[in-house]
Amino acid sequence: MPAPRTILLTGAAGGLGTLMRGLLPAYGYELRLFDAVPVEGEPEAITADLADREALREAVRGVDAVIHLAGISLESSFDKILRANIEGTYNLYEAAREAGTGRIVFASSNHAVGYTPSPGSEVPSPEGALIPIDTPRRPDTYYGLSKCFGEDLAQLYWDKFGQETVSVRIGSCFPEPTSVRMLSVWMSPQDGARLFHAALTADGVGHSVVYGSSANTRIWWDLSSARALGYEPRDDSEPYAAKLIAEQGELDPGNPAHSHLGGPFLTDPPIWPH
Ligand code: NAI
Ligand code: 15L
Numbered sequence: 001m002p003a004p005r006t007i008l009l010t011g012a013a014g015g016l017g018t019l020m021r022g023l024l025p026a027y028g029y030e031l032r033l034f035d036a037v038p039v040e041g042e043p044e045a046i047t048a049d050l051a052d053r054e055a056l057r058e059a060v061r062g063v064d065a066v067i068h069l070a071g072i073s074l075e076s077s078f079d080k081i082l083r084a085n086i087e088g089t090y091n092l093y094e095a096a097r098e099a100g101t102g103r104i105v106f107a108s109s110n111h112a113v114g115y116t117p118s119p120g121s122e123v124p125s126p127e128g129a130l131i132p133i134d135t136p137r138r139p140d141t142y143y144g145l146s147k148c149f150g151e152d153l154a155q156l157y158w159d160k161f162g163q164e165t166v167s168v169r170i171g172s173c174f175p176e177p178t179s180v181r182m183l184s185v186w187m188s189p190q191d192g193a194r195l196f197h198a199a200l201t202a203d204g205v206g207h208s209v210v211y212g213s214s215a216n217t218r219i220w221w222d223l224s225s226a227r228a229l230g231y232e233p234r235d236d237s238e239p240y241a242a243k244l245i246a247e248q249g250e251l252d253p254g255n256p257a258h259s260h261l262g263g264p265f266l267t268d269p270p271i272w273p274h
Pocket of ligand 2: 073074109110111170171172173262263
């Protein structure tokens with residue numbers, strides 16, 4: 001497959017979008033930016049909502065691939081999730097299908113499988129105990145459910161239309177891990193860019209689902225489907241462990257927010273203020 005060059009980055013104004021705007025150009029990509037809110041310092045960014053089908057048709061015109069980050073990134077009301085994450089992702093896929101866009105990298109989430117019990121916090125994680133990529137879906141929120149929908153939409157568009165997608169079940173992609181749980185699910189921004197690059201350039205992905213994290217000593221899931229794309233994580237959250245554990249204590253297996261992949265999404269009020 002010819003290397004994609006021009007990438008539509010939806011959600012470009014958000015936390016992950018901002019990190020990727022800084023890192024992906026070094027891989028040779030030209031980014032076209034899209035978000036519901038203006039992207040600071042980027043006057044050419046497209047400011048439009050995922051509900052705007054005409055804006056999406058314009059946005060995908062001429063791009064080689066899409067990294068789809070836009071959407072509500074935490075729990076919200078079902079109606080808001082429906083509009084932004086479910087209908088919005090459908091609108092993007094339709095625009096991409098019509099335009100013949102090569103590939104979509106979809107920001108799925110660990111919350112698609114958030115009710116899965118974590119394999120424990122033994123260090124290092126025992127061989128064979130890692131959560132496989134084909135573990136049954138167990139969404140922990142309407143938000144997680146929307147990520148299940150996105151993965152299934154991607155599968156439908158591959159089977160029916162030959163539209164390729166890599167669905168990345170991202171753990172926690174922030175500059176640093178900020179909780180003991182994140183020691184297991186953290187993806188450094190640099191590893192995030194490595195994984196997105198691998199997802200954009202691997203041959204014949206069809207619809208592939210991968211976990212997105214660094215090679216954490218305390219990792220909870222199996223990264224082999226990500227590695228099969230050519231992803232080689234270089235970071236590990238372990239240098240942050242002593243400080244975070246001293247501040248917050250070890251994970252408590254009796255606390256559902258500690259003992260399931262989805263962490264606090266299980267126990268926070270299901271509908272957060274919005
Ligand atoms: P964020 O909330 O910081 O950014 C999301 C962006 O999407 C915002 O700039 C927002 O304006 C835009 N957006 C929301 N609704 C929109 C709509 N209807 N139309 C157009 N733009 C809209 O979230 P973050 O952390 O940057 O996450 C990006 C994506 O990655 C999200 O889809 C999130 O679910 C997913 N993800 C992120 C993780 C992380 O650790 N940051 C972990 C797992 C998944
Ligand atoms: C997500 O899906 C969220 O978008 C992000 O803000 C984090 O909460 C992350 O999961 C996580 O599980 O830490």
